[in-house]
Amino acid sequence: EAQVTQNPRYLITVTGKKLTVTCSQNMNHEYMSWYRQDPGLGLRQIYYSMNVEVTDKGDVPEGYKVSRKEKRNFPLILESPSPNQTSLYFCASSASDRRGFYEQYFGPGTRLTVT
Amino acid sequence: DAKTTQPTSMDCAEGRAANLPCNHSTISGNEYVYWYRQIHSQGPQYIIHGLKNNETNEMASLIITEDRKSSTLILPHATLRDTAVYYCIVRVEWAGTASKLTFGTGTRLQVTL
Numbered sequence: 505e506a507q508v509t510q511n512p513r514y515l516i517t518v519t520g521k522k523l524t525v526t527c528s529q530n531m532n533h534e535y536m537s538w539y540r541q542d543p544g545l546g547l548r549q550i551y552y553s554m555n556v557e558v559t560d561k562g563d564v565p566e567g568y569k570v571s572r573k574e575k576r577n578f579p580l581i582l583e584s585p586s587p588n589q590t591s592l593y594f595c596a597s598s599a600s601d602r603r604g605f606y607e608q609y610f611g612p613g614t615r616l617t618v619t
Numbered sequence: 620d621a622k623t624t625q626p627t628s629m630d631c632a633e634g635r636a637a638n639l640p641c642n643h644s645t646i647s648g649n650e651y652v653y654w655y656r657q658i659h660s661q662g663p664q665y666i667i668h669g670l671k672n673n674e675t676n677e678m679a680s681l682i683i684t685e686d687r688k689s690s691t692l693i694l695p696h697a698t699l700r701d702t703a704v705y706y707c708i709v710r711v712e713w714a715g716t717a718s719k720l721t722f723g724t725g726t727r728l729q730v731t732l
Contacts, residue, residue, distance in 0.1 A: 608720055
C-alpha cells in the first residue's frame, strides 16, 4: 500500500530536549516536505526537499532542521524544542505522474507537545 | 499563487449533494484549481483538480466557470464520512511547486443525518 508514515504519532517532551520525528514514504517520490498546523493559522510549510541531499526552507523553518540522505526518508529534527513548537506536524511526498501532476500524499500526523 | 475565498462553514444532509464554492478571481491562465480535504486532524487528502474543463472522478466533480474566476466542488451523495475541512487551492503545476501546497482556512463541511 502506498503510504507516508510518521513516527512517533504522539510525543510529549520538555523544553530543550532534542527530538527527531521520522517520515518515510514507499512510493519512490522525489519531493518531500514538512508542514505544521496550528489553530487559526492553517498548514504552513517548514522545510522541503526536491531530492536526496537537496533541501530548502519553507515558510517557517526557524528552530527546525531536516536531512535527506535517502530518497524514502525525511526526518524533522528539533535541536532544542520550545513550547511554541507545540503543534500538529505532517510530512508529505509527491512526484509527477504522466500528466505532469504532483499529487501530494500526507502522513497521518505527529502531535507534539513541548512543556 | 492566486488567493482563494471560501465560506467558513456549510451544512449538508446525508445523501444530498454538497456544493462547496470557491472564489479565485485573480487566477492566472496557467494556474490549476485543486481541492483537498482534511478529516479531523488527519493528513490532508487530494480530491480533484482542473484547469478549465469540468472534471469528475470517483470522489467528486469540479465545476469551473467559463471565466475561471470561481469553481464548485460537488460531492454528489454526501455521507457522514465526508464531514471535513475542504481546501480550495490555486497554483501553477511544475516541479518548482511540487513540494508545496499553500492552504487557506478552507470550508468546514458538516454532514448531518
